[in-house]
Amino acid sequence: GAVVSQHPSRVICKSGTSVKIECRSLDFQATTMFWYRQFPKQSLMLMATSNEGSKATYEQGVEKDKFLINHASLTLSTLTVTSAHPEDSSFYICSARALQGNIRGGNEQFFGPGTRLTVL
Amino acid sequence: SQKIEQNSEALNIQEGKTATLTCNYTNYSPAYLQWYRQDPGRGPVFLLLIRENEKEKRKERLKVTFDTTLKQSLFHITASQPADSATYLCALARSYNTDKLIFGTGTRLQVFP
Numbered sequence: 001g002a003v004v005s006q007h008p009s010r011v012i013c014k015s016g017t018s019v020k021i022e023c024r025s026l027d028f029q030a031t032t033m034f035w036y037r038q039f040p041k042q043s044l045m046l047m048a049t050s051n052e053g054s055k056a057t058y059e060q061g062v063e064k065d066k067f068l069i070n071h072a073s074l075t076l077s078t079l080t081v082t083s084a085h086p087e088d089s090s091f092y093i094c095s096a097r098a099l100q101g102n103i104r105g106g107n108e109q110f111f112g113p114g115t116r117l118t119v120l
Numbered sequence: 121s122q123k124i125e126q127n128s129e130a131l132n133i134q135e136g137k138t139a140t141l142t143c144n145y146t147n148y149s150p151a152y153l154q155w156y157r158q159d160p161g162r163g164p165v166f167l168l169l170i171r172e173n174e175k176e177k178r179k180e181r182l183k184v185t186f187d188t189t190l191k192q193s194l195f196h197i198t199a200s201q202p203a204d205s206a207t208y209l210c211a212l213a214r215s216y217n218t219d220k221l222i223f224g225t226g227t228r229l230q231v232f233p
Contacts, residue, residue, distance in 0.1 A: 004163075032219055043124075043209070043223040044164070093163045097219055108154075109221065111163035 003027055004096050006112035013084055014120055020080045021115045023094030029074035030096035034109065035067070038091040050077045084119040091116055123147070124224040126210060132230045133200055141195040141227045143210035148191070148222075150212040155184055155195050158207045158226065167208075168195075200231045 003026040013019050023033055032051050036044040048069050050056040056069035068080040077096075081088055095109040125144045133139050143153070152171045156164035170177045170186045170193065177184045183196040197204050207228045211221040 006163075034219070034221075041128075041225070043225040044211075046220060046222075049219065091161075095163070108166050108169065109219075111156075111165065114161065114163045116161070 002098065002110045004094065004110045004112040006092075006094055006115050008115060009113060010116045010118075012118045012120065015085050016083055018080055018082045019084055019117060020078055021092055021094075021117075023077045023079070023096070023112050025075045025096045025098075025110070028096075028098045028110075030077075030098060031074065032097045033071060033077040034095045034097075035069060035077075035079050036093045036095070038093060038114075044093060047079075081117065084117070086119045089117055089119045124210065124212060124222060126208075126224040126227045128225060128227070130228040130230055132232065135201060135231055135233050137200055139197040139200045139204070139229055139231070141208050141229065143193040143195070143224055145191050145212060148212055148214065149188075151215045152213050153184075153186055153193050154211045154213070154221065155182075155193075156209040156211060156223075158209055160207075164209055197229075200229075202231045202233055205229055205231050 005024045007022045034049055035047045037047050038044045046059050047062045048056045048058045050069050050071040052071045052074050058064045066082055071077040091114050093114040095111045123146045154169045155167045158164045168177055168179055168184045170184045181198045185194045207226040209223050209226040211223045
C-alpha cells in the first residue's frame with residue numbers, strides 16, 4: 001500500500017512552454033502533498049505544501065506564479081511549470097501524507113518516483 | 121546558519137560488513153529524524169523514523185541512533201548486500217506540528233561483492 005505515482009516520468013520541452021506534472025496517491029487519501037525539486041547531487045528542496053481544497057503554501061524564494069499548484073482532490077495534486085526556462089530543468093518529486101494514521105511524530109511521507117524535466 | 125550534513129563522499133564497503141552513515145545537524149532542535157533510501161532517478165523510500173526522546177531504533181538489518189547532544193544520527197546496515205547500494209538521505213522535522221522535512225544531501229553507499 002501507500003503508493004504515489006507521478007506522470008509523466010520524463011518530459012522534454014522548449015523554453016517558454018508550460019509543463020504539467022501530476023501526482024496521485026493510488027491507494028490512500030492524502031490531505032497534504034508536497035512538491036520538491038532536486039538538482040544533481042543536491043538534496044531535495046521543498047518548493048511548496050499543498051492541502052486539498054486550499055491554496056498551496058510556497059517556500060521562500062519559490063515563485064508561486066511560475067509554479068502553479070492545484071490540489072483538487074484527496075488523491076491528486078498537479079504542479080504546472082509555466083513559461084519554463086532551461087534553469088527550471090530538474091528532478092521534481094512529490095510526496096503525500098496519509099489522511100489517517102498520522103500518529104504524533106509519525107509524519108511518514110510517501111514519495112512518487114519523480115519527473116525529470118528538461119527544458120531546451 | 122542551519123545545516124544538515126551528510127558525508128558527500130561515497131562509502132564503499134565489502135558485502136557482509138556493517139555500513140555506518142552519518143547525519144550531523146547544526147542550529148536545529150528536531151522533533152524527529154527520518155532516513156530514506158533513494159535509487160538513481162527515483163523518489164526516496166522511507167526507512168526509519170526516530171524521535172527526539174529515542175536513542176535507538178531497529179528494523180531488520182537497519183539501526184538508527186539519535187544523539188541530540190552531539191546533534192548527530194547514525195544509520196547502520198548490518199550484513200550489507202550489493203542490493204543495499206543506493207543513496208541514503210536523512211531528513212529532519214522541526215516539530216511534531218509541522219509536516220515539513222529538511223533533507224540532507226545524502227551519502228552514496230556502494231556495497232561490492
